[in-house]
Amino acid sequence: MDFRDSPEEAAFRDRLRAWLTEHADAFPTAGDAYWARQGEWHRALHAAGFFGLSWPAQYGGHDLPPVYDVILDEELARAGAPARPSLGYLVQGLGRHGGEELRSRFLPGMIDGTERWCQGFSEPGAGSDLASLTTTATRDGDTYVVHGHKIWTSYSDVADWCLLLARTDPAAPRHKGISAFIVAMAQPGVEQKPLKMMSGVSREFGQVFLDGATVPADQMVGAPGEGWALAMTVVGHEREPSTLGFTARYGKLVRELVDHTPGDTLPPEVAWAVVETEMLRLHVRRRLSEQLDGVSHGPEGSLDKLLMTWTEQTVGHAALAVGGAGDPDLLHAYLYSRAQSVMGGTSQIQKNIIAARILGLGA
Amino acid sequence: MDVRLTAEQRQLRDAAAGLADDLGPGSVLDLDDAERTGRLEKAVGATGWRALRSDGASGVEVALVVEEFGRRLVDVPLLGPVLADDLAPGISSATVAVDGRARDTRGMRRALSVEGDRVMSAEIGPLVPGTDLTRHAAELRGTPEQIGTLSDEAAVRWRALAVVATSADLLGTARGAHTLARDYARIREQYGRTIGSYQAVAHLLAEALALVEGSVSVLRHAAWAVDELPPAEALRAARIAKLYCARAARTVCETAVQVHGGTGNTWECLAHVHLRRALTSTDLFPVRLEEIDRGLS
Numbered sequence A: 001m002d003f004r005d006s007p008e009e010a011a012f013r014d015r016l017r018a019w020l021t022e023h024a025d026a027f028p029t030a031g032d033a034y035w036a037r038q039g040e041w042h043r044a045l046h047a048a049g050f051f052g053l054s055w056p057a058q059y060g061g062h063d064l065p066p067v068y069d070v071i072l073d074e075e076l077a078r079a080g081a082p083a084r085p086s087l088g089y090l091v092q093g094l095g096r097h098g099g100e101e102l103r104s105r106f107l108p109g110m111i112d113g114t115e116r117w118c119q120g121f122s123e124p125g126a127g128s129d130l131a132s133l134t135t136t137a138t139r140d141g142d143t144y145v146v147h148g149h150k151i152w153t154s155y156s157d158v159a160d161w162c163l164l165l166a167r168t169d170p171a172a173p174r175h176k177g178i179s180a181f182i183v184a185m186a187q188p189g190v191e192q193k194p195l196k197m198m199s200g201v202s203r204e205f206g207q208v209f210l211d212g213a214t215v216p217a218d219q220m221v222g223a224p225g226e227g228w229a230l231a232m233t234v235v236g237h238e239r240e241p242s243t244l245g246f247t248a249r250y251g252k253l254v255r256e257l258v259d260h261t262p263g264d265t266l267p268p269e270v271a272w273a274v275v276e277t278e279m280l281r282l283h284v285r286r287r288l289s290e291q292l293d294g295v296s297h298g299p300e301g302s303l304d305k306l307l308m309t310w311t312e313q314t315v316g317h318a319a320l321a322v323g324g325a326g327d328p329d330l331l332h333a334y335l336y337s338r339a340q341s342v343m344g345g346t347s348q349i350q351k352n353i354i355a356a357r358i359l360g361l362g363a
Numbered sequence B: 001m002d003v004r005l006t007a008e009q010r011q012l013r014d015a016a017a018g019l020a021d022d023l024g025p026g027s028v029l030d031l032d033d034a035e036r037t038g039r040l041e042k043a044v045g046a047t048g049w050r051a052l053r054s055d056g057a058s059g060v061e062v063a064l065v066v067e068e069f070g071r072r073l074v075d076v077p078l079l080g081p082v083l084a085d086d087l088a089p090g091i092s093s094a095t096v097a098v099d100g101r102a103r104d105t106r107g108m109r110r111a112l113s114v115e116g117d118r119v120m121s122a123e124i125g126p127l128v129p130g131t132d133l134t135r136h137a138a139e140l141r142g143t144p145e146q147i148g149t150l151s152d153e154a155a156v157r158w159r160a161l162a163v164v165a166t167s168a169d170l171l172g173t174a175r176g177a178h179t180l181a182r183d184y185a186r187i188r189e190q191y192g193r194t195i196g197s198y199q200a201v202a203h204l205l206a207e208a209l210a211l212v213e214g215s216v217s218v219l220r221h222a223a224w225a226v227d228e229l230p231p232a233e234a235l236r237a238a239r240i241a242k243l244y245c246a247r248a249a250r251t252v253c254e255t256a257v258q259v260h261g262g263t264g265n266t267w268e269c270l271a272h273v274h275l276r277r278a279l280t281s282t283d284l285f286p287v288r289l290e291e292i293d294r295g296l297s
């Protein structure tokens, strides 16, 4: 065991730090301003060689060991830069379930940020109970025709592509009749409407109305009926702070809160935020190190999701303690923290999974 | 000892609840409905509740009306004018100013504040955008002028009333958020059952109700103390109530957001309107934990 950087890791960290001294301040880190330039930030980070670190080089990644993502997140936090774009779960979903043709067509643009993506899983009636989704895709020659309504779709306003779940076999049992598709957002059958978050941010997520949208049959990801398996891969990764890179955001905010506080002693809320954030940083180091053994993703992701949620919400409460209701940025950080116990599967659902699948307490 | 409400107090509460149920905003869209706020303003004006104190109402009665208005997110002034009326009995169209900013200002013309032993009044200037979607804050125009004096005792008692009134608003908005979430849990279905039938959701709502009940008890004492205990003791009781109600309201409103899932995180859901109101009332006449001293019973 060694918590220190290897010489290669240290050299990488130095290069990254040097790049960040020049570029960290150039991009907004929160709110609509962040979303407006998120694509630019993505492309800049990738062009400099600091994004997609552990992904295959053939698709624009760097084939580095997973722990490099920790270094990236730590340095982003330290420099006060925006967090890395969180789309690792889509890379994993497409990488694991898509054939080589789809992978080589779509992964490079996804990874280098020249093509933007959204995830069309949830529907008004199918949130926690995702398998009850009712969007349909019906085969018509070489294409599928899609009808349905997706909601809370992050980045839908800028997305070129949507990784969409739709029912292809209404007669099959509910988990078996779902398939996944890569649907072009820019077409007549797709309408996208932004949703305003309770923080007032209006560019984070939206609704997607599909009314006769078409998708070539060869843009089905995996086999017919493989949609549920793909969804489980995606949400599994969506629950991991190591995939999302949110620790950079927490680390940055906690630094700001500490700087905000005069004197030597921190208010208890801020001190707790420091402790929780440090726990999560070290938890990610441990989890990513375990991946060196090829430990695969299972229900443990739900534990990670809870830890991440508690950390973010502790940081949110610290922001509130420092800024009260009157500081717009800190209030925004607090309000945004409330979404963490909902997105990617609610905390209640994570606890159900932990109880049933790890503890063996299922009904 | 008998800490129940009197029959008259229950009647007052029911009247305030009825008005708030009829005319408070029932949705986020309603917040922009000028016709509704016009009717609400007229109804509230007609009750005379903005002059509760100069009409001889106790702290308990003020707390009851403020609570009901908080519960249904009433978006015309009450709390501010009640506190102004306590400082300058009979004054009209006046609210309060705190930290150089007028609060609860919709339709009000002047804002009163306390500086040492002096009661100051200033004209209300332009609105400042704020967190609270139901009560506005505004700048002050010109230099405040003195309109009266207060004894030390009266100033402390007024402070106790202000802390109690904001605590009552916290209790009310928490109660309203709780009802909103409970109603949603009864109708929203996932996996073929209402989400309220899942213990995880039911327990969140059960805990939230316990926090509301704790708030009622601690607040009732503080509201009574405003008129019945020496000012320093009244202020101490008010501080305890405020800290408890503020913590409880935040938790209850967060629960309301959580129970609503993705919808709860959108602007269109009333849960955040409750949360925003709670955060604003927490910051208005705030109490810090450090102010709780060892001299408690």
Ligand SMILES: Cc1cc2nc3c(=O)[nH]c(=O)nc-3n(C[C@H](O)[C@H](O)[C@H](O)COP(=O)(O)OP(=O)(O)OC[C@H]3O[C@@H](n4cnc5c(N)ncnc54)[C@H](O)[C@@H]3O)c2cc1C
Pocket (backbone or CB within 6 Å): A118, A119, A120, A121, A122, A123, A124, A125, A126, A127, A128, A129, A151, A152, A153, A154, A155, A205, A339, A342, A343, A344, A345, A346, A347, A348, A349, A352, B188, B189, B190, B191, B195, B198, B199, B200, B201, B258, B259, B260, B261, B262, B263, B265
């Ligand atoms: C900021 C944000 C971004 C999002 N981004 C995306 C995205 O990009 N793509 C996408 O597809 N979706 C996205 N979502 C949607 C998210 O996945 C859903 O909101 C979430 O799964 C919950 O579903 P729901 O909103 O329908 O709530 P519901 O499922 O209706 O849940 C309501 C409440 O009931 C509880 N509950 C439900 N079932 C149970 C049960 N069996 N046991 C115990 N409690 C239960 C929940 O925990 C919750 O508290 C996003 C959501 C947010 C807030």
